[in-house]
Amino acid sequence: MILLILGVLLWSGAHLFKRLAPEQRAAMGDKGRGPIAILLFVSVGLMIVGYRMWWADLAYAPPAWGKHANNTLMLVSMYLFAASGMKTAIARKMRHPMLIGVILWSVAHLLANGDWASVVLFGGMLIWAAVSIALINAQNPVWEKPAPAPKGKEIGAAFGSLLVYGVIAYIHILLGYMPFG
DSSP, X not given: OHHHHHHHHHHHHHHHHHHHSHHHHHHHGGGGHHHHHXXXXXXXXXXXXXXXXXXXXXXXOOOTTHXXXXXXXXXXXXXXXXXXXXXXXXXXXXXXXXXXXXXXXXXXXXXXXXXXXXXXHHHHHHHXXXXXXXXXXXXXXXXXXXXXXOHHHHHHHHXXXXXXXXXXXXXXXXXXOOTTO
């Protein structure tokens, strides 16, 4: 339990450091990237180990349709991650596709899982993403849309999303979590 909570807090703190203490982060310059990356790597490890170790009771009973909604939302989430990196058409229509993807990922998993470990992990990530969006919008209210991307990037994002979705589903199966009901 403690490892999972520490992992979520460390992830959130490392990501929010730039927004909550911009002068301190700016003073670190490029040399600050390494330590932040290490903190993020450690946070992911803590979250994985903490989640796997926490044999938690149910916080709520997920709806019967939760796994189906999870699969659909996960596919959309994967596309938003790809679209963010590739600056596809959807990335020109919404300001924070990657953070919105994290929110969808979190909601998807909260619909499929009702245990306390999932509430802490996915609820924590949802809160982090929502806070990040609010802070970015408050600190940088003007948004410049990215330039249009070639059609090849649109196809690449869609194909890449399906590929990553399949790999993630396979990893879930190997770990004993059946994503397809």
